[in-house]
Amino acid sequence: MDAALQKRIGEKLMYIVMFTLALSAMSVLMFNLVLPQISEEFLLNNAQVSWVTSAYALIYGIGTVVYGKLADRYKLKDLLTFGVILFALGSLLGLAAQTFWMVLLGRCMQAVGAASIPASAMLIPLRYFPPERRGSAMGTAFVGLALGSALGPVLSALILSVMHWRWLFGIPLFILLTLPFYRRYLGDDQGSPGKMDWLGGSLLAAAVTLLLLSVTYETIWFALGGLVSLLLFIARIHLTSFPFFPPGLFKNKTYTLGLIITFLISGIGFSLYFLSPLLLAHVNVLPASWIGFALVPGAAASAILGRKGGKLADSKGNSYLFFLASGLLFSCFILLSTFTGIAAAYIAIFLILGNVGQTFMMIAMSNSVSRTLTKEQSGVGMGLLSMMNFIAGGIATGIYGKLVDFDQVTHWNPANMYSAGAIYSNIFLVLAILHALILLVYQYYFRRSWRD
Numbered sequence: 001m002d003a004a005l006q007k008r009i010g011e012k013l014m015y016i017v018m019f020t021l022a023l024s025a026m027s028v029l030m031f032n033l034v035l036p037q038i039s040e041e042f043l044l045n046n047a048q049v050s051w052v053t054s055a056y057a058l059i060y061g062i063g064t065v066v067y068g069k070l071a072d073r074y075k076l077k078d079l080l081t082f083g084v085i086l087f088a089l090g091s092l093l094g095l096a097a098q099t100f101w102m103v104l105l106g107r108c109m110q111a112v113g114a115a116s117i118p119a120s121a122m123l124i125p126l127r128y129f130p131p132e133r134r135g136s137a138m139g140t141a142f143v144g145l146a147l148g149s150a151l152g153p154v155l156s157a158l159i160l161s162v163m164h165w166r167w168l169f170g171i172p173l174f175i176l177l178t179l180p181f182y183r184r185y186l187g188d189d190q191g192s193p194g195k196m197d198w199l200g201g202s203l204l205a206a207a208v209t210l211l212l213l214s215v216t217y218e219t220i221w222f223a224l225g226g227l228v229s230l231l232l233f234i235a236r237i238h239l240t241s242f243p244f245f246p247p248g249l250f251k252n253k254t255y256t257l258g259l260i261i262t263f264l265i266s267g268i269g270f271s272l273y274f275l276s277p278l279l280l281a282h283v284n285v286l287p288a289s290w291i292g293f294a295l296v297p298g299a300a301a302s303a304i305l306g307r308k309g310g311k312l313a314d315s316k317g318n319s320y321l322f323f324l325a326s327g328l329l330f331s332c333f334i335l336l337s338t339f340t341g342i343a344a345a346y347i348a349i350f351l352i353l354g355n356v357g358q359t360f361m362m363i364a365m366s367n368s369v370s371r372t373l374t375k376e377q378s379g380v381g382m383g384l385l386s387m388m389n390f391i392a393g394g395i396a397t398g399i400y401g402k403l404v405d406f407d408q409v410t411h412w413n414p415a416n417m418y419s420a421g422a423i424y425s426n427i428f429l430v431l432a433i434l435h436a437l438i439l440l441v442y443q444y445y446f447r448r449s450w451r452d
Contacts, residue, residue, distance in 0.1 A: 008187050010128030014137050016181045017121045018144035022085075024117045027087075027110060027172045030156040034165040040338030042100040046326065053436060056111040062205045063115025068383015070202070071123055072376065076390065077186035083116025084179050087172060094169035100163040106169060114172075122382035126370055127187075132314055134322070135367045137312020141304050142359050149273070150299030153292040156366060180230035203233035208391060209447030215398030243381060255372040255381065259368025261390050262365045266392035268431050269329070272298070274400050275424060277353055279336075282404075283421040284344045294348045298355035309360040313367050319442075321364040326439045328357030340425040341418030362389075403427055407414060 031052055039049040070079055090109025096102045121144075125137035159167055210226030213219075237243035250256050280286045280294055313321045332354030339346060366385065375383040404423055412426045 003107070008127060010124070010137065012181070013124050013128060013185050014140040016178050016185075017117075018140050018147075020117050020175060020178050021121055022148040023172055023175045024114045025145050026155065027114060028060070029149065030159075030168045030171070031056075031107070031151035031321050034156070034160065034168065035322070037160075037165050038100070042103075044100060048100075052107055054235030056107045057390070057394065058209055060113035060115050061387050061394070062208055064119050064199055064386040064390070065110055065204070065312035065380065067116045067119035068123070068379045068381070068386070069196070071119060071379035071383070073196070075186075076120060076123060076127075077182055079116055080120050080182050080186070081101050081179060082311040083113040083120075084175055084182070085113070086110075087113030088176050089113075091169045091172045091179075095166055097169075097260060098167065100310055111173065113296040117189075118386045119379070119383045122366065122370070122386060123379060124186075126373075126378050126382070131371060133362060134370065135187060135313025135318070136307065136368050138363050139307045139313070142221055142363055143306035145305055146299050146302035146355070146359060150296050154296060157292055168337065169231060171259040181314075195242040197236070197240055197242050197244040200233060200236045200240065203229050203236055204244060207233055208387070212391065212394045245384070247378070249377055249381060249384075252372055255369060258365065258372060260371040261438060261441065262362075262369065263388045263392045264383060264434070265361055265365065266389040267396040268434055268438075269354075269361065270393045270396040271400060271427065271431055272332075272351060272354045272358060274397055276347070276428065279340070279421060279424045280344055280347060280405055283341055283424065284347065286344055290344075294344050295351065298351035301352045302355045305356050306359050306363070309356075309363050309365075312360075313363055318364045318368045321360050322368075323439070323444060325357045325360035325364060326442075328353045328431050329361065330435050332357060333428045333435065335390060335427035336414045337425045337432060338415045339418070340416060340421035340428075398428070421443060 035049050035052060038044070038052060043051075052093035067079055067083070067414045080140075087110050090106045090111075090113060092106075093109060094103055097106055119143045123139075125134045129137045154169060155171065207229035210222045210229060214226060230439060233244075237245050237247055262291045266273075276295060277291050280291045286294065305412060309325075312324070332350050333355070335350045336347070338421075339350070366382075369373070369385055370378070370382060371382030406423050411422045413429045416422075416425050418425075
């Protein structure tokens with residue numbers, strides 16, 4: 001393909017990916033606000049109704065790596081077509097649901113379809129952009145995530161003010177508008193079909209599910225089951241002729257360490273989305289509607305500056321963007337730790353630094369990790385990266401949720417002069433220190449290992 005033509009096609013595809021990711025992110029977040037209404041309508045307890053979000057999250061996280069694996073063997077346009085159509089069918093089922101099992105089935109179908117989107121969003125920059133322009137392309141993708149994160153809660157609140165909660169299923173139907181463009185612009189590149197190790201994939205899915213359930217329900221038995229499934233998965237990929245993950249992928253030391261550092265960064269960054277609403281509710285005593293609006297400036301800033309971050313990665317290197325992101329995140333966590341009880345408007349300003357920093361950080365890490373993979377490993381390698389982000393978020397949620405339950409604690413930050421919110425101040429202080437340690441690890445290993 002002519003280089004200029006490939007460039008134009010790649011740019012068009014990334015704008016389509018941005019729109020698709022925005023709808024996908026909105027679908028993840030919108031239902032968090034309506035769980036009480038669903039519980040009341042179908043006479044469910046909290047544990048039962050929580051499956052509307054937890055089942056979606058589990059399937060979505062596992063599905064990203066499965067689609068990534070399939071993308072190494074089948075046409076990306078066909079996988080996306082399947083995913084988009086299934087996502088829309090799940091939305092239609094949920095829109096027409098009259099029983100809870102139909103709502104849950106609709107969410108599960110949505111998740112199976114939506115999982116094709118992050119895997120594709122990681123692969124399209126690899127296939128249509130040279131390494132020196134890949135950062136800008138990934139920045140465009142992260143703009144879509146930021147837009148969806150900003151608009152999801154606000155749009156959900158607006159819909160609920162005038163319509164029934166089932167109409168939240170209607171928003172994702174706009175994703176069908178992207179299908180003709182994917183069919184037109186995505187090429188017919190296809191890997192070797194080969195065999196699919198469904199047993200290995202099932203063992204990995206069981207390991208992820210059980211480990212996350214052990215955090216959610218605080219039981220050792222789920223953790224032990226997850227560990228056993230993980231050990232069986234490791235044995236499986238070394239014994240079968242067609243492993244789900246080629247063992248050689250993990251012999252790539254730079255890629256493996258990249259997964260670890262991305263896992264840690266994702267878990268730390270998830271505090272911005274999980275702890276900030278709790279802080280605004282418990283310490284600033286804001287109502288739910290105002291909390292949503294307080295989070296919008298940070299997400300909007302990420303959307304506006306996301307492409308700028310990608311261009312910085314291309315022009316000045318991933319290391320430059322990584323250090324810039326670290327500075328923004330460290331500043332955000334220190335400010336949140338020091339001024340925990342300050343007015344909500346200032347908290348919203350601090351969160352701008354954190355949200356932009358987290359977006360820059362994920363662009364730098366995704367771009368860097370992609371350069372450690374061969375073409376044959378790109379699908380499964382980037383799919384695993386997406387899944388690790390999800391696992392980190394799930395585990396971090398459980399940890400943060402337990403920590404905020406501690407009431408009687410003292411301030412660890414001597415600069416904090418506010419009496420309220422000591423536990424939040426302490427958590428953000430620890431996260432700032434962890435980011436400083438990660439920066440040192442990057443300085444001594446990753447900066448020398450990854451070519452910018």
